Amino acid sequence: MAKKESTFINMVATLFIVTLVASTALAYVYELTKEPIEAAKLAKKLQAIDAVVPEYDNQPVAEMFKVAAGEGLDSLEFYPAKKGGEVIGTAVRSYTNTGYNGLVVLMVGVLPDGTIKDIQVVEHKETPGLGTKMESPKFKDQFKDIDPSQVVLKVKKDGGDIDAITAATISSRAFSEATQLAVDTYKKGGDK
Amino acid sequence: MSQWKNFAKGFVKENPVFVLLLGLCPALGVTSTAINGMAMGLATLFVLLMSNMVVSLIKNFIPEKVRIPSFIVVIATFVTVVDLVMAGYAPAVHEQLGLFIPLIVVNCIVLGRAEAFASRKSFMSSMIDGLGMGLGFTFALTLLGSVREILGSLSIFGFKFMEGDGILVFILPPGAFIALGYLIALMNKFKKA
Amino acid sequence: MDYIIIVVSAIFINNILLAQFLGVCPFLGVSNKLSTSFGMTGAVMFVMTLATIVTYLINHYILSPYNIGFLQTISYILVIASLVQMVEIILKKVSPALFQALGVYLPLITTNCAILGVAILVIQKEYNLIESVVFAVSNAIGFGLALVLFAGIREHMDLAEIPAGIRGVPAALIVAGLLSLAFMGFTGIV
Structure with a gap:
């Protein structure tokens, strides 16, 4: 079969049809994958929440609320975990x-x-x-089951109680800082 | 050229990464582990195969001057399909590969094969070409990913075979360049022998 | 967001070529000579800035309002491809001198993943228009810096005695690795 000639009408029509078919097909695939993508995002959030609060029977993601963290900072997301209507823990995204x-x-x-x-x-x-x-337990477990009013959440170099990771003081410091921010913000408005 | 030769050329003789030096960006960017390399390879394989097939089917309806834009649209469509499907069904891998999934669209291999091969050859040959090239690409990325993972994290496909840290530089950006450099050198040697 | 942070991190810390691996194909292709690498840098800077502005506007006025973000890849690549063509035609007419300098590199740019990469990154990072332009320009500078440094080294390598097995591309890649290692020293400065 001979190739089509490159007249103006031909070119415009071809490109139009090609893009039309392409975007229709994509719209269809988008509709198909919309739910799984949402579900995957939710599952990821839930996985992190499940790991840090006791077992709950409510829907923390649906009950999420935001608390202002302070001047120049984004407000933090709070995910309350409840059992029998009573708050048993809060996952703070810091x-x-x-x-x-x-x-x-x-x-x-x-x-x-x-x-x-x-x-x-x-x-x-x-x-x-x-x-x-x-992310390793050796570092992370220093924060596990502690009362933040008793422990100074700073690396030892900065006068705190946390052993920094060897050769990664900055990362350790950042981890401690984010934890401190979560604790401070929780004091401000976590008991809603 | 027999179909078998057409299929097999992608692995060694015309391997897209080691010999043609195409698609180096994802080859370097995502191969910090063998699994990531393989996932990227398979995603590219899908796009390559589908776009080769479609291009060879529609080639006679496309006027000469708008050939390239039309091919790009076809390729971009399949790339988006891969992107959406991975986001839905393999979110962990999707997050790891990140930016490099939409960038399959500018991977020189895909447009190169559509333009140089599929727009001239029959449907059957184009399909086999796409499959061969795609598998060759997957093979290259998996190999590079395995080498980097073995040296850098002392594990393979996520399976840790030795305690300790390994040579960290291999999972960092510089290690990608160095590992690929030595692999190509080895490949050159292998080809001559 | 501080513009200086964007500039420094795009040029040195997250260098588009050496840390993010975008635009490696032209990096290996045109880095044989210093003069060609300057030409390529100019072309990339020109197209990257334009493309980022145009795709930013498309995203904010067409894709986001109508909630059709899934057409991002397809529309961006089409815009970039036609933009490159348009720039080529306009340059030829308006400034033949500039066309002479950049012309050969323009067609290569459509498949330069750095361009599309930056266009997608500014959306992911949720920059505003001015930040996006700053980001695009600094990335182009980072690309140019890596390219020019690399070309300088490669010109010298032509005179060195390199074992036959790694001569050519393997040696170039290993040098790129060392350069990337050097750039890693910049991490943590902002």
Whole structure:
């Protein structure tokens, strides 16, 4: 079959049809994948929440509320975990921009009496093999089950109680800072 | 050229990464682990295969002068499909590959094959070409990812075979360049022998 | 957001070529000579800035309001491809001298993933228009810096005795690795 000639009408018509078919097909795929994408995002959030609060029977994501963290900072998201209508813990999504490569996002689980239950790293860009060790139990467990009013959430270099990760003081500092921010903000408005 | 040769050329003789030096950006960017390399390879394989097939089917209806833009639209469509499907069904991998998924669209291999091969050859040959090239690309990325993961994290496909840290530089950006450099050198040697 | 942070991190810390691996193909292709790498840098800077502005506007006035973000990839690449063509035609007419200098590199730019990469990154990072332009320009400078440094090293490498096995592309990649290692020293400065 001979190739079509490149007249103006031909070219415009071809491009029009090609893009039309392409965008229709994409719209269809988008509709198909919309739900799984939402579900995947929700599952990721829930996974982090589940790891840091006691077992609950409500829907923390649906009951999320925001608390202002202070001057120049974004407000933090609070995910209350309830059992039988009573708050048994709150997952606080805290962050800091002082990581070695900028943003570090944590999910900090705080119990009603103010102790930290556990912490999950949600997002970070730290150096693989060094800063990433903040996800390891050896470092993270220093924050587990502690009362933040008794422990100074700073690395030892800065006069605190936290052993920094070897060769990753900046990442350790960022982790401590984000945790401190979560604790401070929780005091301001976590008991809603 | 027999179909078998057409298929097999993508692995060694015309391997897109090691020999043709195409698609280096994703090859370097996502291969910090073997799994990421393989996932990226498979995503590219899908786009390559589908766009090669579609291009060879519609080639006679496309006027000469708008050939490239039309091919780009076809490729971009399949890239978006991969992007959406991965976001929905493999969110962890999707997050790791991130920016490099939409960038498949500017991967020189895909447009190169559509333009140089699929717009001239039959449907069957184009399909086999796409499959061969895509698998060759997957093979290259998996190999590079494995080498970097073994040296850098002392594990393979996420399976840790030795305690300790490994040579960290290999999972960092510089290691990507260095590992690929030595792999290409090895490949050159292998080709001559 | 501080503009200086954007500039410094785009040029040194997250160098588009050496840390993010965008635009590696032209990096290896045209970095043989210093003069060609300057030409390529000029062309990239020109197109990257224009493309970022145009795609930013498309995203904010067409894609976001109508909630059709899934057409992002397809519309961006079309815009970039036609933009490159348009720039080529206009330059030829308006400034033949500039066309002479940049002309050869323009067609190569459509498939330069750095352009599309930056266009997508500014949306992901939620920059406003001015921040986006600053980001695009600094990324182009970062690209140019890496390219020019690399070309300088490669010109010298022609005179060095390199083992036959790694001569050519492997040696170039290993040098790029060392350069990338040097740039890693910049991390943590902002």
